[in-house]
Amino acid sequence: MPTFGALDVSKKETQVHVVDVYGKCIWRGKVPTNPSDSATVLIPYATQLEKVGLETGNWSSWLFHGLTDQGFSVACIDARQAHAALSVIVNKTDANDA
Numbered sequence: 001m002p003t004f005g006a007l008d009v010s011k012k013e014t015q016v017h018v019v020d021v022y023g024k025c026i027w028r029g030k031v032p033t034n035p036s037d038s039a040t041v042l043i044p045y046a047t048q049l050e051k052v053g054l055e056t057g058n059w060s061s062w063l064f065h066g067l068t069d070q071g072f073s074v075a076c077i078d079a080r081q082a083h084a085a086l087s088v089i090v091n092k093t094d095a096n097d098a
Contacts, residue, residue: 007063
């Protein structure tokens with residue numbers, strides 16, 4: 001079954017979620033913000049992982065290229081559009097943002 005990765009990036013930590021096509025959380029956790037740590041937690045799901053999404057920001061270019069170099073298909077989402085979509089969520093946290 002296809003899965004998707006979602007990263008909510010901040011300066012020190014990145015919240016990572018892996019979900020299935022129905023949005024059910026398969027794995028979630030925090031890693032230091034860098035491509036190698038993000039890749040380490042995504043590798044177990046690599047054969048099923050369709051896309052990894054992260055919103056645009058200070059670290060997005062570095063993470064995008066680092067994860068792409070490691071073979072992941074990565075999509076950057078405009079932060080303003082993501083904010084508009086996430087603003088309807090009642091419990092706004094980094095984990096829920098991912």
